[in-house]
Amino acid sequence: MSAQAPLAPAPAQGTAPAATFEPVIIGFTCNWCSYRAADLAGTARTKYPPNVRLIRLMCSGRLDPTFVLKAYAEGADAVLVTGCHPGECHYIEQNYKALRRFRLLQRTIEALGIEPARLQLVWASAAEGVRLANEIARVTEEVRALGPLNWPAGNMVDLDAFNLDAAWEATGGDAGGPPAAPDGANPEHAAVAR
Amino acid sequence: MCQEKCPKKVLDEVFEAGLGYRKAIYTPFDQAVPRTPVIDRANCTYYEKGTCKACEKFCETNAIDFNQEDKILTLQVGNIILATGYDLFDARKMQQYGYGRLPNVFTSLEFERLSNSAGPTNGHIVLRDGVTEPRSVAIVHCVGSRDKNHNSYCSAICCMQSLKFAHLVKEHTEATIYEFYIDMRTAGKGYDEFYQRIMEEGGIFVRGKPAEITDVARTPEEEGKLILQVEDTLVGQQRRFPVDMVILSSGLEPRADAKELAVRFGISCSFDGWAIEKHPKLDPIATMTEGVYVAGCVSGPKDIPASVAQGAAAAARVLGRIQQKQMNLEPIKATVHAEHCSGCRICNTMCPYNAISFDDVNGVSSINAAMCQGCGTCVAACPAGAISGSGFSDEQVLAQIEGLLRVGADGLALRRSAYPETHHDEIEEAVRA
Numbered sequence: 001m002s003a004q005a006p007l008a009p010a011p012a013q014g015t016a017p018a019a020t021f022e023p024v025i026i027g028f029t030c031n032w033c034s035y036r037a038a039d040l041a042g043t044a045r046t047k048y049p050p051n052v053r054l055i056r057l058m059c060s061g062r063l064d065p066t067f068v069l070k071a072y073a074e075g076a077d078a079v080l081v082t083g084c085h086p087g088e089c090h091y092i093e094q095n096y097k098a099l100r101r102f103r104l105l106q107r108t109i110e111a112l113g114i115e116p117a118r119l120q121l122v123w124a125s126a127a128e129g130v131r132l133a134n135e136i137a138r139v140t141e142e143v144r145a146l147g148p149l150n151w152p153a154g155n156m157v158d159l160d161a162f163n164l165d166a167a168w169e170a171t172g173g174d175a176g177g178p179p180a181a182p183d184g185a186n187p188e189h190a191a192v193a194r
Numbered sequence: 195m196c197q198e199k200c201p202k203k204v205l206d207e208v209f210e211a212g213l214g215y216r217k218a219i220y221t222p223f224d225q226a227v228p229r230t231p232v233i234d235r236a237n238c239t240y241y242e243k244g245t246c247k248a249c250e251k252f253c254e255t256n257a258i259d260f261n262q263e264d265k266i267l268t269l270q271v272g273n274i275i276l277a278t279g280y281d282l283f284d285a286r287k288m289q290q291y292g293y294g295r296l297p298n299v300f301t302s303l304e305f306e307r308l309s310n311s312a313g314p315t316n317g318h319i320v321l322r323d324g325v326t327e328p329r330s331v332a333i334v335h336c337v338g339s340r341d342k343n344h345n346s347y348c349s350a351i352c353c354m355q356s357l358k359f360a361h362l363v364k365e366h367t368e369a370t371i372y373e374f375y376i377d378m379r380t381a382g383k384g385y386d387e388f389y390q391r392i393m394e395e396g397g398i399f400v401r402g403k404p405a406e407i408t409d410v411a412r413t414p415e416e417e418g419k420l421i422l423q424v425e426d427t428l429v430g431q432q433r434r435f436p437v438d439m440v441i442l443s444s445g446l447e448p449r450a451d452a453k454e455l456a457v458r459f460g461i462s463c464s465f466d467g468w469a470i471e472k473h474p475k476l477d478p479i480a481t482m483t484e485g486v487y488v489a490g491c492v493s494g495p496k497d498i499p500a501s502v503a504q505g506a507a508a509a510a511r512v513l514g515r516i517q518q519k520q521m522n523l524e525p526i527k528a529t530v531h532a533e534h535c536s537g538c539r540i541c542n543t544m545c546p547y548n549a550i551s552f553d554d555v556n557g558v559s560s561i562n563a564a565m566c567q568g569c570g571t572c573v574a575a576c577p578a579g580a581i582s583g584s585g586f587s588d589e590q591v592l593a594q595i596e597g598l599l600r601v602g603a604d605g606l607a608l609r610r611s612a613y614p615e616t617h618h619d620e621i622e623e624a625v626r627a
């Protein structure tokens with residue numbers, strides 16, 4: 001959201017990522033551990049790259065897979081899921097459920113053609129401000145090396161072939177969002193539909 | 195009475211730090227709560243040989259019961275204050291200081307007992323032989339603290355405690371006193387004034403951490419002494435100080451079972467093992483777990499005034515909660531919208547608190563608001579989107595994602611990855627139209 005880390009313009013398909021590419025990463029934190037770790041990093045004046053934008057959940061168990069897919073669809077280059085260490089979840093064991101969802105999501109995004117490194121899981125206790133900061137830096141560098149998230153051409157909506165005007169007419173001209181894409185072709189669509 | 199009459203003397207490794215005796219029937223220390231004597235079975239003559247019962251004979255109130263067994267009490271409580279304190283750094287780990295090998299190297303705790311008028315020597319400061327008064331005493335600060343090989347943190351109490359020791363040695367003996375310090379840390383009301391006073395009393399302060407304490411003499415004056423080898427960092431020279439007695443100001447460490455304790459009470463602790471407060475500045479006595487409080491050194495090294503203040507604060511906080519008569523619950527709860535619930539029961543097994551029950555008549559799940567702690571796992575699991583979590587609803591989180599990724603000049607989302615950039619204008623136009 002800050003002007004300092006603008007979304008880099010997506011390079012044309014097939015070209016190497018620009019040297020200045022700044023990835024945008026959405027990080028989900030758990031209220032009790034990783035969010036506190038991030039807070040601690042702040043109190044201790046430990047720096048981490050501004051590329052990660054954190055969203056607080058009460059527990060990693062609250063992480064709806066939709067949130068992850070939505071983040072990709074909205075333009076995030078990667079998603080970082082964080083939570084309490086196994087055995088330390090504030091709600092007893094919900095991070096194990098998060099772990100299961102994470103594994104399923106890993107397979108899902110691979111099937112969608114997204115590199116596995118664009119979805120990462122980090123456990124961080126409330127004391128691990130420095131560790132969380134280091135992990136954020138590591139993930140940022142890994143994603144920077146991968147370049148921007150470009151959906152494979154096969155999954156793209158071919159907007160040239162798509163008649164925007166016709167679609168517009170078809171909706172009666174009163175729809176609010178962007179014109180509907182053919183079913184399943186638009187990953188964002190798939191994500192939000194639920 | 196019983197303690198007086200008991201014939202069995204036992205070396206007291208705990209309170210007297212191995213410098214004094216207690217009886218087989220004893221109170222751990224004068225201020226112990228409850229101040230009731232206990233029988234140490236392993237050392238009691240009656241349990242060993244079947245005869246004695248001296249304590250029973252002399253007890254006027256017939257309070258001795260040899261058949262008593264250890265009991266585990268289960269108590270139902272709504273609030274818990276953890277004030278389990280610290281362990282002392284084991285000075286044996288720093289072999290170069292010779293504790294346990296060189297008799298006249300003492301730990302801070304041993305010195306506390308030596309200098310205490312109720313202690314094993316009635317407050318006479320003497321060497322390990324029990325009679326000789328030292329003519330020179332070295333006090334070594336930061337033993338095991340501020341040390342990369344041991345604990346990197348400052349134990350906070352040792353500078354002041356070392357100054358107290360210097361004062362006590364001065365008060366009780368004629369000895370010359372050397373303090374070996376890395377930095378003097380005397381923050382606190384009246385604390386630096388006390389430091390100034392010790393300097394006026396003639397304490398000699400050497401800035402440097404001793405490399406070694408040895409009994410191997412190099413010169414005739416060093417013969418029969420303990421010699422501290424140290425780089426005096428103010429002079430910039432290696433120096434040797436021969437003394438009669440050395441006191442090691444050992445640092446504070448989390449208790450050996452600190453991590454176990456944290457898991458048992460559902461709180462977190464740092465990598466070292468100090469309990470983590472709800473907020474280090476704004477709520478230093480509460481923890482992340484409702485109803486569990488911390489006071490004193492369990493959350494980190496601190497001196498007695500700070501520990502007492504925290505103890506009082508925690509007690510007051512708990513009293514407040516008890517007197518409320520009503521519990522304030524966190525507002526973050528999950529709710530099932532029955533009209534959307536298909537009765538699949540996926541959420542039923544998700545809840546760690548068994549807050550979700552299934553209504554067989556209506557075929558829908560429902561959540562008990564008093565039991566729900568608001569983790570949101572069921573919210574994420576519901577395939578019909580029928581459960582909403584207050585404060586963290588799908589709409590709220592999805593809006594946050596959108597908001598965080600929204601960077602267009604006019605506030606329109608650039609769905610960069612989903613659409614090639616060349617089409618952003620078209621999309622925006624379409625959205626605007």
Ligand SMILES: Cc1cc2nc3c(=O)[nH]c(=O)nc-3n(C[C@H](O)[C@H](O)[C@H](O)COP(=O)(O)OP(=O)(O)OC[C@H]3O[C@@H](n4cnc5c(N)ncnc54)[C@H](O)[C@@H]3O)c2cc1C
Pocket residue numbers: 277278279280282302303306351355358449489490491492496497498499501
């Ligand atoms: C040699 C020495 C000298 C000192 N001199 C001074 C001084 O002059 N002035 C000063 O301000 N500070 C001094 N201090 C520091 C002082 O000792 C601490 O600040 C203070 O003791 C902290 O109090 P506490 O209640 O947090 O912990 P503690 O005093 O350590 O009390 C913790 C208690 O909890 C009990 N406990 C632990 N685990 C459990 C369990 N699982 N179940 C039940 N009970 C348990 C322990 O047995 C212990 O009784 C000195 C420290 C040392 C080592």
Ligand code: SF4
Pocket residue numbers: 527528544545546547548549550561565566567568569570571572573
């Ligand atoms: S939010 Fe968590 S605690 Fe509340 S009902 Fe759902 S699973 Fe149980």
Ligand code: FES
Pocket residue numbers: 030031032033034058059060061082083084088089090091094095
């Ligand atoms: S509370 Fe942190 S992962 Fe559950």
